[in-house]
Amino acid sequence: MTEPTDALSLARPRRRRVLQAAALTAGAAALPFAAAAPATAAAAPEFLHGVASGDPLPDGVVIWTRLTPAPDATPGSGNGPDAQVTWQVATDRNFAAVVVSGTVTTTAATDHTVKVDVRGLLPATTYWYRFTVEGAASPVGRTATTPATDAALGRLRLGVASCANWEAGYFSAYRHLAARGDLDAFLFLGDYIYEYGTGQFAARGTVVRPHAPAHEILNLADYRTRHGRYKTDPDLQALHAIVPTIAIWDDHEVANDAWSGGAENHTPGTEGAWADRVAAAKQAYFEWMPVRPSIAGTTYRRLRYGKLADLSLLDLRSFRSAQAKAGTGEVDSADRTITGRAQLDWLKAGLSASDTNWRLVGNSVMISPVAFLSLPGYLLRPLAQLLGLPSEGLAVNPDQWDGYTHDRRELLGHLSSHGIRNTVFLTGDIHSAWAADVPNEAATYPASGSAATEFVVTSVTSDNIDDILKVAPQTVSLLAAAAIEGANRHVKWVDLDSHGYGVLDVTPEQVQMDYYVLSDRTRRDATSKWARGYRTRTGTQRIERVWSPR
Template identity: 70%
Template structure:
């Protein structure tokens, strides 16, 4: 990996990785590094092949987006630029046997789009399951299953989402995807970003703890690189199963580009040595839209809105394309009203959508945490060790200025909008930080709970990306217990935080409430990892507060 500029703020890696530099000993990870090679080899047969699975996404009441990638010849690997134009036929049916075809069409796979294809199918029935498949020559893809959204004005009784984020190939296996794929009760899966990671092999985590190497081995900076990294991920059997089982609604975070990305650069981008930042972003976005079942907005970004009957509007944010550079720790710039995380146009779009919605619930997909995290009120005997553990700066400043904590003007404007307009039942759904949280979002953290809560937030942990026990190489639920207790003590709006586990969430939304069930996988380094329910938190309609419940939704 090329040399890096010195980071000027505590990035996500600092938050969890600084722990490795503390006085805690880091025992070796049990077991040897697995020499698993990504299955991106060319197909054995000379004809077209569907190596990368099928996917659907962005469900509407009358349609859904279908995706696949055809490998027309053995040498037409992702990012290679090789391979002839190939006609791909798609079909949507009411049954798995395709005896009742509802829609069909053709699209041409070209090297210009890395032989990926999309079909934005319309004219389907609302709130209905469908099966779909692709054909190239005599080769038929695996069958996928998808589902349309409820009618826009319908009184849908409930909607249920799987929720995931942060899937680092080298950190472990994607068992969380497999367990979500096995569920038959989901309307869609929400992916909150860091679908891929940009690092060179053996960097994050370092080579001693790499579970399986990804391709390419170097840090990805070019269009060919990003295509190959996406293609590597799409060969994972658990990820393929997830996409084949449910429509996926995705947004990006920073690692789809580079760590701690902002409008003009990134912590993990060296100008000159790694080319022009604008060119790198353009390449990353092109590969993303080629390889993901996502509709781009008119600005070529991912902020958009989906509706699930009269029950829920889902507002999806892009918090990388328009943000100001992260503030230097201690500079006092986190409160500067000229700095933004959303950009003016996107914040106005979000506020207008929230104010005009007649849905019972406002779900906001945000890639980084909006709830504030304060440390100044901690007693010194706890602040010192916790600061060392989490990589906090002196003085108990914000845990991570890459989050909304670093852009307080935008957060204040948004929360003021919610309270002044009396917009109820707003739930922020968040990834990024590799930890699970259940929070009230206070109007003013310093005077909470007297000042009230403007919204609630459910943060899901990572699918595989390292968190505290991984960085420290200690058993889960040991060192982190004191840190979690200190976090809750210093932040009364934080009702629960888990710093160690990997897994996923299941969000169940009804008119009465929104409940997040948190699930953990047993061991991310094992491809056969089991899954178990961990905890559940619920926000009842009209309360703007989370409360613990003691069983998952059945």
Template identity: 60%
Template sequence: MTPLDRRGFLRAGGAGALGISSLGLAAAGAHPAHPAHAASGTFFRHGVASGDPLPTAVIIWTRVTPTDEAGPGSGRGPAVDVGWQVARDAAFRRIVARGTFRTGPDRDHTVKVDVGGLTPGTTYHYRFLLDGRPSPVGRTRTAPPVNAQVAALRFGVVSCSNWEAGHFASYRHLAARGDLFGIIHLGDYIYEYAGGEFDAGGKVVRANVPAHEILTLADYRMRHALYKTDPDLQALHARHPWMIVWDDHEVANDAWSGGAQNHDPATEGSYAARLAASRKAYFEWMPVRVRAGGAIHRRLRFGRLAELTMLDLRGYRSRQESGLAVDDPSRTITGDAQMRWLKSGLSASVGRARWRLIGNSVMISPVAIGSVPAHLLGPLGRLLGVPAGGYTINPDQWDGYTADRRELLGHLHDGRIDNTVFLTGDIHTSWANEVPLTAATYPRTPSVATEMVVPSVTSDNIDDILGVPPRTLTLAAEAAVAATNRHVRWSELDSHGYGVIDLTAERVRMDWFALSDRTRRDAASSRMASFAVAAGSQRLTRLSTR
């Protein structure tokens, strides 16, 4: 079977509903559009942001435009000293930390400060100053003390925010909530495509800047800058700390460690150079804490209630393959070192955190097609060339790396590591999954975790790609998913929106919210489903949405 990119995977999902054998669910690409220019002379045109809260530290971020010539990606403008302040109050009468950060064209005039010496579990306000003129004020929080008995936590969960396909109303709705600790973004914060290549079902809602596919450092800086002109994105960054990990479109579609589906070395040059440019721009423009050697996988603790592990599933993975190659134990999605780090961290967390949340950019639950799962074919399946995990519809997911999945799920099972919840984005659709140790014999064999997949903020899903009305053709696709995947408790393949995850010692609950129209900034939001997993159960219960 020829590997499908995510757009083909989603298209296959709609085709499956029409009786075609391949059933899938994903998409690719995106583009942004031209925002209104900030008024000439405004220093802080891209807002403020914070991220990666620790008990005594948090990152604060902004970008300054000291002169009109110093636009993003321009490489021009003077080096300047930018002041920063962190206070206990929004009026900045009780400043607890301050300093100066020198920035210039070498870092695209971005400012990123890892502020330490703070009090755990505390709300702070922060701002920046240039020539005595203040930035907008941001609000952030530090994590609770590591041994604190935290009663509850709540996070917004988002992914796949494609500028050209619509407005970021999901961000507006989350920014309006006062009950969130922070935001978990699971990747595809920006998209690399040229204008018109991945729009709203043929309609460009907002035009990309630059208009061409981004390849160079200047290109990536301009695209990041474009996204951070969105008022709803700015509002959400200013309201809550974010915990972010990249997926593929921060570089190029279906990226792997040595290339990408959307990169042609013959016409676009060295992938290594493109990757380096994208990474530099990402670290400049995003409020993320970078580990030694430029690694982005990391852990964040929230008292004794939860530990959040953010995975990098692009930087170390083998190239996507299909057929029997998906079972090759030499192929990896995590890389050996990250897998060791992940397993040891999960084992260690059992004694220190009630819940293990894993920020997981691509779906880990298997998706089978046809009436007989491949596991049941036994040796005959081998002779027919059927992979051990069944036919792989989307080899860009963990389905394409079955040895790593078996290793990780086996570790959870053998180590009696319960209360693990995978938080997933990437495929622009909504899912509530029980993660089986062996899908073919589920539920006679155990579930070792649960998975909650959030929809895209704006990126195309099945009905968009096929050009059909929502809740029509995809109803058959959802029924087929349910019939052939007993571990999938619910899927919704049409809506755009976001999730809100709520944690207590007794259970984790996810609410999925759908937008009325991704192309409208004033789109309404409504809850479409809610599921909970009780501590120790690894099984999902559907809750009423009334």
């Protein structure tokens, strides 16, 4: 269906444009609004931040870009005139067969982003799209609609990633995913941006490339500027331009360990009201991401790929209770929630009503239970730092579903009592790769059986265990991985060191996750190789290893 070489060349932005966009974004962070240089009359508008599409439906898709109407209209600046932008969607990349088009006005009120929810398209069809203004044209993007809801589909293939920290390295994972040419969509499972200031969370303490703005982001201008900096990355632009994106957020799109009323990385006394920060972060997110706002402006929603699979996408930050305190029984309280009542009921109803072969769940934090107290202190301490555990050690990670066991018991009990099979959780967050069964009762597994399965992808660039310890990968961490697997029989594999991405292959018979690792996240030319593969076969609710990629 794809044309990888030509399509990728069309998706790649010109290097001058990328460098110019990066410089403009940095300039926005360095100067107050009043100090920005005035626009020159001769300056032509430009599309410096690429194009993207997302949330495909049988009859539509969201298309996105960002216009720089004048040199001082940098992300987050609040500067720049209104502009009329024309958009076109065609069945050919030369736009000889335009099927739908329109004009929208973009202004500083939306940071000059442009997002159109295009409808009236045909199912299972490849389209090309672009934006134009005053003779200037954006890069050309390629996208595709999903099959009709009742269509038989033999295969679905998703690129899967999470945790992309700008300062910790380059986004080579996106380059390798873009170059494949066989993906139906790109699934991003949270932490698309990071909120920290420069040097607070880098590559083993070393800043590979600096954030913009340099300080921790707190207000709307800050979040817009940070999103703008990310969108100058050429590998990110290439991936967004070649396949539709399906994204959910986790905590770092706002602040570390966020919950409905605050975050670990938010101090109201010096950083303002939490509600104001959340509103700013979410506004910038929906401006800058090719995501269709769903229920009450959150990211939980459901997409479908014919009769093969539906994909329930969760928002596990907007409604959750505060994380449990160490040494208490709060994790089991029925008064605490990770999903919120409405979202949990929505998820259960969707799983019950599903008539597809597979029920995929985009899940930002791990649902499989994991106990850590079997680890010696010198391994538990860095693992605690990575996972957000108390430094003195705790049996569970309270930021994951382990900290909200009542919701998990209700959900898994619903799967079991209603005979719902072939449920697969797809997860990010913890900068490590896992393959696990999701047991009905961890203490009595395997006798108690498994309600679902889970694939966790590692980070694109964010530090993991070997980085925290500053040791060679696959050395000390192997002891920790062996201890985790030994104490948690439902965990079939864990890699605590690698950076990379996953490729999920779905057929009526099985779902397979292939795990790919990068040679060096700090190098622009990092290579990628297949590391492992695991699958779950229909009707089994079990993970098993495979020995070659799909």
